[in-house]
Amino acid sequence: MTEQASAVTADELNAFFEQGFAGVGARPLVTLAERGRLVLSLRADAGHLRPGGYISGPTQMAMADHAAYAALFTVTGIVPMALTSNLNINFLRPCIGEAVLAEAEVLKAGRVSAVMEVSLRAEGAEKPSAHAVVTYVMPKG
Amino acid sequence: MTEQASAVTADELNAFFEQGFAGVGARPLVTLAERGRLVLSLRADAGHLRPGGYISGPTQMAMADHAAYAALFTVTGIVPMALTSNLNINFLRPCIGEAVLAEAEVLKAGRVSAVMEVSLRAEGAEKPSAHAVVTYVMPKG
Amino acid sequence: MTEQASAVTADELNAFFEQGFAGVGARPLVTLAERGRLVLSLRADAGHLRPGGYISGPTQMAMADHAAYAALFTVTGIVPMALTSNLNINFLRPCIGEAVLAEAEVLKAGRVSAVMEVSLRAEGAEKPSAHAVVTYVMPKG
């Protein structure tokens, strides 16, 4: 799925996300954007961690949702009003590390909806900590 | 499922959550704890909102996960090492309001795992904004 | 949600399903159809059972899908080309009995998609054997 270029570059995606959301702490950054595939990276801070250095479930769910959204744009271009309709996540192993990576792949990008698969992994870990499948619905028209 | 008393009171749950997590901003509060059923409430702040006053998907997912965890304790007592293994959420309608409520019901509390159903709704809204089903695994022994 | 009449009666639904599908063995029957709520019942035969008299996972998944489809019609009228886009099912307890019931409730029936919640239970059992949430997409136009 990589022969055609991504509809947006990693820099364009990072610029879009920077102006749109004014959250606290570290922002996730797109480190790779190919057509249909994207990697998002987040440096974990205190708000993302549970005692013992575990990157929390909610942090991983938010990463999965964000990575799916950004991955969709590598196929469709930036569509801000695309909205999550379904997210299913399985937590497989503890996620322990200073950063967490989300690798998202577009399974389908249709006129009405799109489905992305996301594998989450602590930076440096060999196996994924979680696996999610996320459905987005496209805005009308 | 309400004839037997809850294994913990709302006050006990709120005290447990206060000492355990040092997050930023408003904490969710347990406003009702019956055996097998619990209501969690969060006053939304800037970090929880998207432009237009929408309470974000990740905020609702974190609420669903937290409410399921707390609801489980109304049956088992407080089991800190119970861990989320699966979360499935469907977003049904925009969630617009100053606070969001999560009503969780225990579908099953077994020796190995437990399954909770959570309905999320903006305070004052008639219909739910999202619906989740969350599976927790119990610690060994 | 029951004050307005169902868009179709149980008899109309059973007639529709009888002419549409030519499967083998017993067909599920709609035993209750209210607006937004429906009960589907299936008498289990050999093809539905595993050794020990357990009603199989695939039988329960098919029942959940069918009950969700029929429940949707109590709100929209019969829309044959509605298609399942997502199904999530949690198996809670063994399903042992001569018949299995699926009680479906419509969480949302929109122009583009609909979400139904389904509780499955062996006939005579006090607690559900499985719980599913099913999303259907509506045909265009």
Add this chain to the structure above:
Amino acid sequence: MTEQASAVTADELNAFFEQGFAGVGARPLVTLAERGRLVLSLRADAGHLRPGGYISGPTQMAMADHAAYAALFTVTGIVPMALTSNLNINFLRPCIGEAVLAEAEVLKAGRVSAVMEVSLRAEGAEKPSAHAVVTYVMPKG
């Protein structure tokens, strides 16, 4: 994950499934069994099809469940009493063909539970018709 041999061969798996289940019509057959990865194939008959030659949703769900079960055994050996606890499936495209293939990959095989990812595709189709993630719980002891 293919360097170590599969704990069971395709022939052993097919022999196990033949003696265990007395269903009607064609049985799915394991066509590839590597450690952590398996392909299951089903020749569709009338009971699996909807008008227009579409392989039905329930057929694909049953294939996903069966493929996940068999794939798990390539890592653990045959464990008949492993039971499905959760199945999540997204239907991506129509499934039209004379046979349907399910390719399953083991994401995690733990002492308590295992998670498999399954991609379903009509024979000859370039893109998947459905994608599922299935959790099995291991029997005690």
